[in-house]
Amino acid sequence: MYLTGLRVERDPAQSFQCFKAAAKQGFAESEIHLAELYKKGLGVEQSSDDRWYCAAAATGNVAAQLQIQSLNASCPAIAAQNSTPNSD
Numbered sequence: 001m002y003l004t005g006l007r008v009e010r011d012p013a014q015s016f017q018c019f020k021a022a023a024k025q026g027f028a029e030s031e032i033h034l035a036e037l038y039k040k041g042l043g044v045e046q047s048s049d050d051r052w053y054c055a056a057a058a059t060g061n062v063a064a065q066l067q068i069q070s071l072n073a074s075c076p077a078i079a080a081q082n083s084t085p086n087s088d
Helices: 012-024 028-040 051-058 062-071 076-083
Strands: none
Touching: 012 028, 028 051, 028 062, 051 062
16 A cells, blocks of 8 residues: 555555565565565665565565576575475
């Protein structure tokens, strides 16, 4: 709502706070939105830190995994998951 101004005044800083609260609870979609806000510098100082994409990708969120690939970012949690041997 605050990001787009839907039925409220547009407020990127408030949007950032809402997405951050939800992301800290592990909601992957909010983690992705938070990463985008950091990337674009909306409501927060711009940063290229990919940790929120990594957090969402670690939960199996395909959109976040694709974003990590497109950014050529390194996520330790993802690397660990991919290097774990199968227990067949």
